[in-house]
Amino acid sequence: MNFTLHYETFTILLVAFLLGAIIGYERQYRQRTAGLRTNTLVATSAAIFVHLAMSIDGAGGAVRVISYVVSGVGFLGAGTIMKEGLNIRGLNTAATLWGSAAVGACAGAGMIADACMATFFVVASNTLLRPMVNMINRQPLTDEHGDATYEICVIALENDQREALSLVKRTLKAENCFMSHLDVEPFGDDDVEITVSLIPASVSADDLDNLVNVLLDERLIKQAYYSRIGGSSS
Known part of the structure; x- marks a missing residue:
């Protein structure tokens, strides 16, 4: 050994x-x-x-x-x-x-x-x-230095849920916006709220203004808006 x-x-x-x-x-x-x-x-x-x-x-x-x-x-x-x-x-x-x-x-x-x-x-x-x-x-970031995460919320009739979902997806694709998460929740008695989380850096605030306006022009959409859920404002 x-x-x-x-x-x-x-x-x-x-x-x-x-x-x-x-x-x-x-x-x-x-x-x-x-x-x-x-x-x-x-x-x-x-x-x-x-x-x-x-x-x-x-x-x-x-x-x-x-x-x-x-x-x-x-x-x-x-x-x-x-x-x-x-x-x-x-x-x-x-x-x-x-x-x-x-x-x-x-x-x-x-x-x-x-x-x-x-x-x-x-x-x-x-x-x-x-x-x-x-x-x-802990340092604050401006939009020029960091990616912000946005969420789009759409209100539609519950009976129109399938058509509204299809419309939202088509509109996002047409506007070159990419979603990371989609959720549908009841809203009031007859409506549903469709919430779409967008991938950071795939869209800017200006693009979202245009996207919301396009959705609001559609007959199926009763209400549409967006909000920032991530990133820091200056």
Whole structure:
């Protein structure tokens, strides 16, 4: 039994375990989907695969395995991404898992110093940059600097709902406006309210004025207006 080789393997896996735990602790503290155990397992597993490939097939084998690790963690990260309405959550968690895999791959290849530096920058991205992100998000944006999200509301008779929906969709297409969400709710006793959320940057306020006027000219439409639901005014 080669104790020197086993000691090297143990050291590599221990480093990957500890560095993955450091990254995972920050995620667990913020109660993210992929926390302490997930990031530790990703880093340690990546180190196992890369170190095994290097032991069997040298650097060439390690390079091939690293490419598989990158692809595999991509699928794992996709499972943490969730869409809620117009918002997407989990992108940062998925990117952190990729970082943990990179740390583990460095450790598995015996690049301990590189793994430590990678850990520092991954953790720094999630901690040191957070105040800067919050500061930027608090800055007011004008229409020239940020995309606003608009909502169009149309009132029509409940009996005309199908025709009104078709009309709204045709009008949006004709005006090159793209919707991200459509909802229909009862409005009063005999009417329905059709609410359309538009994709940011697909339309301007001037375009919406024209769009509303076109809808109001239609016999089926009793009322139409738009409002801003996202973005910041100057």
